Amino acid sequence: MTKYIAQRLLMMIPVMLGVTLIVYTLLYITPGDPVDIILGDDATPEAAEKLREELGLNAGYVERFFIYVKKLLQGDLGICYATKQPVATRIAQTFPNSLKLAGWSMLIATALGLFLGIISAVKQYSLFDSIAMVFAMIGNAMPNFWQGLLLMLLFALRLKWLPASGFTSWKHMILPALTIGTSAAAAIARMTRSSMLEVIRQDYIITARAKGQNEYKITVNHALKNALIPVVTTIGIQFGRLLGGAVLTESIFAVPGVGKMMVDAIKARNHPVVQGGVLMIALTFSLVNLLVDILYAYIDPRIRSQYK
Amino acid sequence: MDNKVIESNIDNVVVQVGTQKIKKRSQLAEVWRRFRRNKSALVGMTMFLILVFAAIFADVISPYDPLEQNYSIRLQPPSAEHWFGTDELGRDILSRIIYGARISLTVGLIAVSVSCAAGCALGAIAGYYGGKFDNIIMRFIDIIMAIPAILLNISIVAALGNGLQNVMIAIGISSVAGYCRIMRASVLSIKEQEFVEASRAAGASDFYIIMQHILPNSLAPLIIQATLRLGGAILSCASMSFIGLGIIPPTPEWGAMLSTGRDFLRNAPHVTTFPGIAIMYAVFAMNLMGDGLRDALDPKLKD
Numbered sequence: 001m002t003k004y005i006a007q008r009l010l011m012m013i014p015v016m017l018g019v020t021l022i023v024y025t026l027l028y029i030t031p032g033d034p035v036d037i038i039l040g041d042d043a044t045p046e047a048a049e050k051l052r053e054e055l056g057l058n059a060g061y062v063e064r065f066f067i068y069v070k071k072l073l074q075g076d077l078g079i080c081y082a083t084k085q086p087v088a089t090r091i092a093q094t095f096p097n098s099l100k101l102a103g104w105s106m107l108i109a110t111a112l113g114l115f116l117g118i119i120s121a122v123k124q125y126s127l128f129d130s131i132a133m134v135f136a137m138i139g140n141a142m143p144n145f146w147q148g149l150l151l152m153l154l155f156a157l158r159l160k161w162l163p164a165s166g167f168t169s170w171k172h173m174i175l176p177a178l179t180i181g182t183s184a185a186a187a188i189a190r191m192t193r194s195s196m197l198e199v200i201r202q203d204y205i206i207t208a209r210a211k212g213q214n215e216y217k218i219t220v221n222h223a224l225k226n227a228l229i230p231v232v233t234t235i236g237i238q239f240g241r242l243l244g245g246a247v248l249t250e251s252i253f254a255v256p257g258v259g260k261m262m263v264d265a266i267k268a269r270n271h272p273v274v275q276g277g278v279l280m281i282a283l284t285f286s287l288v289n290l291l292v293d294i295l296y297a298y299i300d301p302r303i304r305s306q307y308k
Numbered sequence: 309m310d311n312k313v314i315e316s317n318i319d320n321v322v323v324q325v326g327t328q329k330i331k332k333r334s335q336l337a338e339v340w341r342r343f344r345r346n347k348s349a350l351v352g353m354t355m356f357l358i359l360v361f362a363a364i365f366a367d368v369i370s371p372y373d374p375l376e377q378n379y380s381i382r383l384q385p386p387s388a389e390h391w392f393g394t395d396e397l398g399r400d401i402l403s404r405i406i407y408g409a410r411i412s413l414t415v416g417l418i419a420v421s422v423s424c425a426a427g428c429a430l431g432a433i434a435g436y437y438g439g440k441f442d443n444i445i446m447r448f449i450d451i452i453m454a455i456p457a458i459l460l461n462i463s464i465v466a467a468l469g470n471g472l473q474n475v476m477i478a479i480g481i482s483s484v485a486g487y488c489r490i491m492r493a494s495v496l497s498i499k500e501q502e503f504v505e506a507s508r509a510a511g512a513s514d515f516y517i518i519m520q521h522i523l524p525n526s527l528a529p530l531i532i533q534a535t536l537r538l539g540g541a542i543l544s545c546a547s548m549s550f551i552g553l554g555i556i557p558p559t560p561e562w563g564a565m566l567s568t569g570r571d572f573l574r575n576a577p578h579v580t581t582f583p584g585i586a587i588m589y590a591v592f593a594m595n596l597m598g599d600g601l602r603d604a605l606d607p608k609l610k611d
Contacts, residue, residue, distance in 0.1 A: 011447070018451035026467040140536075141591035143543055145550050146566055146584035149573060157574055194532070194602070230529075233493070237486070244456030248547055262459065263551055266466050278463070282454035289453070 001297065001304075008290050012283075019282045020072065020275070024065055027271045033057075037269045038081050068275070077279075078272030082265075087276035090261065095280060097167055098246055098257035101176055105242055108181030109188055110235060116185070117192025117231070121200060122219055132189065139186030144245050148179040148252045165254035176253045180245045184238040191234040195227040202226075228299050236292035243281050342604040349600020355593035363409040372400035374407040374560045383576040392582045395565070396572060401579065404560035405586045411472065411561050412590055416541040419479040424534050426480075427487025432518050434488065435495030446492070449485045457482040461544055462553045475554050479541045490533050494526035528602050535598025539591030546587050562587050 035048050035057065052058055056067060071078065077087035116132040123129055155175060156164035166172050199205065200223050208218050247259035254260070258277050265273035297304040343349050362369065371391075378398035386393045392401035434445040452460070457479075464478035495518075498504060504521050512520075546563025548554030555561040557568060562583040569579030 011450075015447060015450045015454055018447070019454050022451060023455070023463060026463045030467040031469070137592060137595055138588070140595055141539060141588045143546055143550075143563070143566070143584060143587045143591075145547060145563075146580065146587065149566075149570065149580055150584075153573055153577060233489075241456065244458035247456070247458050247462075248551065251551060263462070266462055266553070274463070278455055278459055281456060281459065285456065286450070286454050289450075 001294075004297075005290070005294065008293070012286050012290070015286060016279065016283060017069070020069065020279060021065065023275055023278045024068065027274060028061055028064075030269065030271075032269045034081055034269045034271055072279075077276040080265075080273050081270045082268060082273075087272045090273060091258065091276055091280050094256055094258045094261045097255060098243070098250070098259060099284075101173065101180070101246055101250070101255060101257060102239070102242055104173055104177040105180035105184065105246075106235075106239060108177060109184035109238060109242070112181070112185035113188025113235075114192055114231070116189040118196060118219070118224065120189070120193045121196030121223075121227075122215075124197065129193075133193070136186040136189040136193075139182045140190065142183065144179055144183055145248045145252055147182070148176070148249055151175050151179055152252070167253075167255045167257075172253075172255070176246075176249045176255055179249050179253075180242055183245070184242055187238055187241075188231065188234055192227065192231050195230045196223055199223045199227040225299060229296060232292055232295050232299065236289055239285070239288050243285060339601075339604045343600050346600045346603055348596050349603070352593050352596025352598075352600055355589065356597055359409050359413060359590055359593060362406050363413045366407045366410055370400075370403040370406045372403040374399065374404040375558055376400075383572060383579065385576070385578055393576075393578045395579050396568060396576075401565075401582050404565060405562070405582055407560040408562045408565070408583070408586060409590070411555060411559065412542045412545060412587075415472065415476050415479065415545045416538045416590075416594075419476045419483070419541045420534055420538045422476075422480040423483040423537070424487050424530070427484040428491045428523075428530065430484070431488035431491025432495055432522065435492035436499060436514065436518055436522070442492075445488070449488050452482065453485040453489075455482075457544065458547055461548055462551065465548060465553045470554060470556050472555060475545050475548060478548075479544050482544075483537055483541065486533055486537065487530065490529050491526055494529060495522050498522050498525050528605055531601050531605060532598055535594050535601065538598075539594040542587065542590050542594075 034055070035052050036043075039048055039051065056064060059067065068078070075088065077091070079085070080087050080090050083090065116136060120129040120132045152164050152175060155162045162175055163169075163172050164175075205218060205222055208222050209215075213222075243259075246255075246257060247263055249255070250257040250260035251263050258281060262274055262277040264270070265277065376399060378394075381390070381394050381398045383396055384390060384394045384398075390400050390402065392405065395401055395404070430445050430449070434442040434449075455463075460482040461475075461478040464481065465474050468474040468477065499517075499522065504517060507517055507521055545554060545561070546566070549556065549561045549563035550567045552567065555564055557564050565583040566580050566587075569576070569583065572579050
């Protein structure tokens with residue numbers, strides 16, 4: 001298993017290089033000269049040329065990529081065009097906020113999703129099942145950003161219970177975490193329910209029941225453990241969506257996270273920040289994926305045996 | 309007496325031929341029968357058909373021109389003349405929502421079909437052949453997966469420019485990974501089962517095994533994914549337009565409408581409410597339909 005994890009970590013290096021290349025290429029073909037954006041319209045051609053040279057924008061596609069990767073390997077992500085700070089510093093300022101938000105959202109999503117999904121499957125076609133599934137359907141169908149706006153309208157503008165924007169206290173976290181968490185919870189609940197229903201019909205569950213095993217043990221030990229694999233996949237996928245969903249939610253609630261930083265940067269053609277931000281999120285997401293795969297092995301002995 | 313025996317034999321033959329005929333088309337009929345019995349699936353399908361109808365006949369059923377501005381009736385709440393009210397430029401919101409169905413459905417259907425076909429092919433090859441194929445395909449998928457869809461979407465649209473076609477390309481590329489992983493996972497779990505081994509022992513080709521045994525057995529998760537992605541693609545399109553990278557005003561796109569309505573949230577919440585409901589309606593319809601199809605297609609739930 002340790003060997004497997006080490007292998008996966010090593011494999012992450014080409015993936016990150018691939019991400020760097022894709023984002024670099026996308027930014028390269030993006031129309032609009034960053035120099036014009038930094039200097040404004042009334043800059044002299046000389047000043048523009050000087051800055052272009054300074055930023056290394058005169059080199060070709062391949063050369064610039066290699067320069068970027070070389071600097072990247074030395075831990076240099078470039079300089080933010082807007083604040084003139086190193087991109088690494090900007091990420092260090094914003095990333096903890098995003099991580100905190102993602103953590104809380106994921107906690108809400110997993111707890112709520114598993115709870116609703118399991119009970120719905122065990123009590124299939126009951127009133128609870130119907131209500132939970134309608135909730136899951138609505139949660140899944142509702143656009144995150146609209147839900148965010150509605151929560152803001154209700155709790156911040158009308159009731160004035162919670163702040164509408166910013167990120168200075170735990171109160172600021174509630175609305176964005178709820179906005180992001182509920183749609184992920186809905187997806188997890190749906191997957192848990194359908195996966196549990198599939199497992200519950202298997203022969204070994206009937207056997208366990210015939211042996212007189214109590215329902216709680218059947219649900220937890222026999223059904224849930226086997227139903228968890230697709231659920232864990234969903235949770236992993238949801239985490240990625242959640243990091244993405246944070247992009248919109250952070251913008252709506254003015255949370256100073258990586259997502260908001262990047263949307264602003266994409267609009268302002270602030271390329272080093274976009275590149276660094278995507279790389280950071282991609283790295284986080286890949287680590288989560290690895291964690292999901294390790295979890296598979298932990299849950300399913302059949303998969304575990306493949307690693308030995 | 310003899311005649312009677314012969315007659316009854318003939319009857320049997322006819323009946324047998326009849327049963328065989330029924331059996332030949334029973335797969336689809338059976339699925340449809342089960343789908344039809346599922347009330348929520350029927351509701352979903354009806355909702356979806358209404359949407360399709362609205363999209364096709366938008367010119368006929370829209371009460372007003374979706375782009376016609378009238379400053380004297382700005383931000384009016386719903387009334388008998390304007391059922392969903394008017395927006396900040398005095399345009400009829402109902403008409404804009406009806407036309408918006410066209411855009412959302414186009415984006416959803418095209419983006420999903422393309423990414424589903426590509427993702428399934430990649431996933432089947434990776435899972436079935438394993439080894440080098442698996443490694444190359446899955447590393448590519450890892451790269452795509454490592455970038456959250458919305459970020460990849462907005463990066464692609466920022467590079468290619470705003471507009472319907474580029475939005476579909478972006479969503480298509482960023483959702484390939486989901487199908488590929490699901491297909492690969494299904495193949496991995498199915499290819500070791502006895503019936504596949506039996507088929508291989510009987511001399512079936514790889515292509516035959518994938519198409520005849522593995523694909524039908526992977527359909528349920530793929531259909532859930534495809535219908536969820538259909539809704540998801542509509543959501544992605546709306547999200548992109550919401551942050552101003554996607555389909556931009558004055559095109560009547562639901563996400564873009566929500567975005568401009570944001571500034572009037574406190575005093576004219578109807579400007580954001582109706583596009584929000586429209587997005588939810590579309591996604592909800594597709595989710596209901598997807599669930600119904602899943603139940604109808606999943607042989608394990610057969611009674």
